[in-house]
Amino acid sequence: MSTELLTALVASPDSSPEQLYRLHEAALEALRSTPDVVRDDDLQLTLFCLNALHYDGLDGVDDAWEWHTELGAVKARIEQDFESALRDRVPVPDRPARLTAQPVAAALFDLAASDTSPGLSRYISSKATEAQLREFLIQRSVYQLREADPHTFAIPRLNGRAKAALVEIQGDEYGGGRPERMHSELFAATMRGLGLDDRYGGYVPQVPAITLASVNVMSLFGLHRRLRGAIVGHLAAFEITSSVPNRFYGNGLRRLGHGELTEYFDEHVEADAVHEQIAARDLAGGLVEAEPDLIDDVLFGASAGLAMDGWVTEHVLAAWVEGRSSLTAATMVAA
Ligand SMILES: [Fe+2]
Ligand SMILES: [Fe+2]
Numbered sequence: 001m002s003t004e005l006l007t008a009l010v011a012s013p014d015s016s017p018e019q020l021y022r023l024h025e026a027a028l029e030a031l032r033s034t035p036d037v038v039r040d041d042d043l044q045l046t047l048f049c050l051n052a053l054h055y056d057g058l059d060g061v062d063d064a065w066e067w068h069t070e071l072g073a074v075k076a077r078i079e080q081d082f083e084s085a086l087r088d089r090v091p092v093p094d095r096p097a098r099l100t101a102q103p104v105a106a107a108l109f110d111l112a113a114s115d116t117s118p119g120l121s122r123y124i125s126s127k128a129t130e131a132q133l134r135e136f137l138i139q140r141s142v143y144q145l146r147e148a149d150p151h152t153f154a155i156p157r158l159n160g161r162a163k164a165a166l167v168e169i170q171g172d173e174y175g176g177g178r179p180e181r182m183h184s185e186l187f188a189a190t191m192r193g194l195g196l197d198d199r200y201g202g203y204v205p206q207v208p209a210i211t212l213a214s215v216n217v218m219s220l221f222g223l224h225r226r227l228r229g230a231i232v233g234h235l236a237a238f239e240i241t242s243s244v245p246n247r248f249y250g251n252g253l254r255r256l257g258h259g260e261l262t263e264y265f266d267e268h269v270e271a272d273a274v275h276e277q278i279a280a281r282d283l284a285g286g287l288v289e290a291e292p293d294l295i296d297d298v299l300f301g302a303s304a305g306l307a308m309d310g311w312v313t314e315h316v317l318a319a320w321v322e323g324r325s326s327l328t329a330a331t332m333v334a335a
Contacts, residue, residue: 101285
């Protein structure tokens with residue numbers, strides 16, 4: 001499926017209808033035959049490449065593909081199965097009794113606190129080898145080198161308090177007017193410091209489906225207006241679960257002798273202790289106060305974000321416990 005897609009995309013968007021027909025057939029066949037769309041390397045890579053058309057584009061691919069009708073239909077078909085798989089398997093908590101900002105924020109903090117997935121951050125802090133630290137950065141780079149972009153798509157879809165809150169958070173994520181302080185750039189600096197490739201997408205071919213899925217879910221929520229509650233909930237959960245783990249990640253880098261490369265992580269210990277309050281109360285709480293019907297999607301987005309994070313962590317730790325690489329092409333990351 002992903003090979004068919006990339007073959008189609010290097011051609012002109014006005015290319016033959018047969019090619020697009022083949023692409024659609026390939027998508028249907030891949031969706032029919034996969035045991036699990038969430039963990040399917042081929043389908044998640046396909047979705048990742050299709051989403052990339054809405055961000056920085058793909059090298060050698062005509063930007064006109066972004067709004068190509070038939071290609072959009074292929075994407076919609078894959079996303080339909082992806083979203084229903086998530087709605088089927090992600091448990092969502094009950095609504096808070098009152099749909100005002102404070103109880104909504106409290107529900108999100110409770111949800112994050114009840115998350116029992118084993119923390120990757122503690123492993124990195126106390127046990128990870130140099131090679132595992134590099135793998136961790138590679139896994140995270142698929143999102144962190146574009147940090148904040150999927151949630152930015154929500155800005156024009158919000159109003160009032162929720163919109164102001166999201167802009168405030170995103171302003172920090174993008175460095176408050178200083179390009180060298182952009183969180184994506186701080187992450188890139190850590191990667192460069194460890195001799196890793198900091199170009200966006202450089203490691204996409206090596207990460208497993210579940211890592212791509214954890215980024216694709218943000219694009220799914222961010223690029224659909226009907227899912228604006230979910231992207232807001234996702235960001236709230238992300239911010240709530242960021243400050244403490246980032247302290248541990250920083251500790252892991254210091255333990256391995258990379259104390260000069262911890263700026264990205266140190267920044268998040270501070271920034272996200274503030275962001276979590278704004279995201280839970282003003283962004284998510286403010287949105288639900290304005291649009292109470294969105295409460296279920298806010299909780300779904302938060303739960304899906306936490307679940308995804310847990311699944312990625314399980315994948316990585318399972319590999320490491322068995323002495324394997326968590327990447328699909330392990331040879332690249334020898335320390
Ligand atoms: Fe950040
Ligand atoms: Fe943040």
